[in-house]
Amino acid sequence: MTFALEGPVLDGDLVRLEPLDHRHAADLAVAVTEDRGSYAYTWVPTADEVGAYIDTQHGRAAAGTVAPYAQIRKSTGRAVGVTAFLDPRTRPDGDALQAVEVGFTWLAASAQGTGVNTEAKYLLFRHAFEVWAVSRLDLKTDARNARSRAAIGRTGARFEGVLRNWGPSWAPGEAGRLRDSAIFSVTDTEWPECRAGMLRRLERYAVRGRALSAQ
Numbered sequence: 001m002t003f004a005l006e007g008p009v010l011d012g013d014l015v016r017l018e019p020l021d022h023r024h025a026a027d028l029a030v031a032v033t034e035d036r037g038s039y040a041y042t043w044v045p046t047a048d049e050v051g052a053y054i055d056t057q058h059g060r061a062a063a064g065t066v067a068p069y070a071q072i073r074k075s076t077g078r079a080v081g082v083t084a085f086l087d088p089r090t091r092p093d094g095d096a097l098q099a100v101e102v103g104f105t106w107l108a109a110s111a112q113g114t115g116v117n118t119e120a121k122y123l124l125f126r127h128a129f130e131v132w133a134v135s136r137l138d139l140k141t142d143a144r145n146a147r148s149r150a151a152i153g154r155t156g157a158r159f160e161g162v163l164r165n166w167g168p169s170w171a172p173g174e175a176g177r178l179r180d181s182a183i184f185s186v187t188d189t190e191w192p193e194c195r196a197g198m199l200r201r202l203e204r205y206a207v208r209g210r211a212l213s214a215q
Contacts, residue, residue, distance in 0.1 A: 007067035081107035115205030156194035
């Protein structure tokens with residue numbers, strides 16, 4: 001039996017990650033109409049492209065290369081973005097996952113800076129290391145995307161370098177061109193320290209939320 005990349009529902013306090021489906025399309029179409037200023041280097045559909053975006057990710061899921069998720073903000077019950085596991089690499093026998101990437105991530109502007117992204121990453125990382133028992137987890141972004149690089153760094157992932165002309169550019173006006181990609185990773189031996197750091201950050205969001213609720 002060979003490994004199949006299938007992402008289960010992952011439930012946290014701030015966000016629930018559900019396998020991406022067309023039932024999320026209406027919420028996502030609203031999410032992408034918010035301020036798009038942080039999407040300069042990221043593949044984010046417009047409202048009328050959301051259905052095709054979901055179809056594309058479903059095609060990749062059928063091929064076994066992506067397990068796409070909708071990010072459901074639990075305070076509202078609405079989908080506010082997406083993320084995914086992708087690029088699974090199995091052991092030589094094909095029965096167990098050795099490494100996987102987390103990517104295809106974007107969030108509505110109103111969900112950024114709320115802890116949703118931090119908890120989503122935590123849930124994905126935890127599943128990869130503690131259920132799939134991977135040896136390595138990758139993240140990458142356009143090397144020019146300072147905001148994304150900073151966010152990835154805050155997860156505890158280590159910067160490994162820049163791979164030149166590594167993948168397709170999503171920047172406006174650069175269709176068909178390749179981008180330089182900044183590569184980050186977490187290994188299984190680093191996961192306990194990374195996990196502790198992410199939990200500390202989530203506790204700070206929880207404290208902030210309790211303070212706001214008390215006002």
